[in-house]
Amino acid sequence: VLSGGGIKSAVAAARAAKEYQLVFVHINYGQASANRESEALDLLVDTLPGSRVVRVALPYLSQLRAAASEGAAPTKSETRGIVGTAMTAASVPPAVLRGLSPVLLSVGLQSALRFGAHRVVVGLTNTADASHLGLPGADAPPDSRREFLHAFNMMAEVLLQPKFDVRIEAPLMDLRYDEVVKLALRFRVPLDKTWTCERFGMQACGKCEACRARALAFGEAGIIDPGCAVSADSSPVKAGSQV
Numbered sequence: 046v047l048s049g050g051g052i053k054s055a056v057a058a059a060r061a062a063k064e065y066q067l068v069f070v071h072i073n074y075g076q077a078s079a080n081r082e083s084e085a086l087d088l089l090v091d092t093l094p095g096s097r098v099v100r101v102a103l104p105y106l107s108q109l110r111a112a113a114s115e116g117a118a119p120t121k122s123e124t125r126g127i128v129g130t131a132m133t134a135a136s137v138p139p140a141v142l143r144g145l146s147p148v149l150l151s152v153g154l155q156s157a158l159r160f161g162a163h164r165v166v167v168g169l170t171n172t173a174d175a176s177h178l179g180l181p182g183a184d185a186p187p188d189s190r191r192e193f194l195h196a197f198n199m200m201a202e203v204l205l206q207p208k209f210d211v212r213i214e215a216p217l218m219d220l221r222y223d224e225v226v227k228l229a230l231r232f233r234v235p236l237d238k239t240w241t242c243e244r245f246g247m248q249a250c251g252k253c254e255a256c257r258a259r260a261l262a263f264g265e266a267g268i269i270d271p272g273c274a275v276s277a278d279s280s281p282v283k284a285g286s287q288v
């Protein structure tokens with residue numbers, strides 16, 4: 046399971062756990078929230094007996110991001126498009142983002158080969174239908190569309206078969222975020238242990254795009270978010286800088 050410790054991948058994992066023995070793969074590509082995601086994954090894994098976490102660092106991507114950030118400021122429309130993740134314009138140079146998903150999925154494929162797995166599970170959802178949640182940029186980024194995953198799986202097939210049978214599964218692809226939240230309750234996913242915020246801090250900031258999307262999804266689902274313990278007077282969130 047490619048996971049950043051968020052709700053979507055946790056639900057995808059809970060579903061997959063009924064069929065598979067799980068290895069969570071966390072990828073640090075220089076995102077501010079990487080350490081918090083990693084901590085969340087440790088907590089989630091404890092709730093799924095037999096599963097474990099493998100951490101992959103992509104320091105070269107971080108170098109590219111640092112170099113790109115010295116250039117022009119990213120535009121709002123260029124700041125989405127990671128597997129199950131949305132990021133802030135301030136922290137993400139667009140030059141590296143475009144095309145990052147294939148890199149992450151390829152790490153998933155390699156991890157599957159390493160551990161003898163036949164499936165790589167991702168928590169992608171139907172972001173094209175998120176407009177009813179009032180989310181900005183409602184058009185699904187190209188790398189989270191069904192046709193993209195289909196093309197990636199065709200590539201994997203050409204690359205690996207007949208010797209290996211590994212492909213990407215996106216079991217939540219037909220669901221909206223609020224539907225995933227409801228499914229989380231059904232699968233008894235410990236929502237309080239998930240981490241969605243794009244920033245680094247003890248608490249979710251409640252302001253970034255990912256936090257807002259999460260809040261809207263819980264509102265739409267009619268469920269109180271146990272993991273969104275942001276008080277009105279919470280201290281400012283530290284800017285993440287770990288690489």
Ligand SMILES: [Zn+2]
Binds near residue numbers: 242
């Ligand atoms: Zn946030």
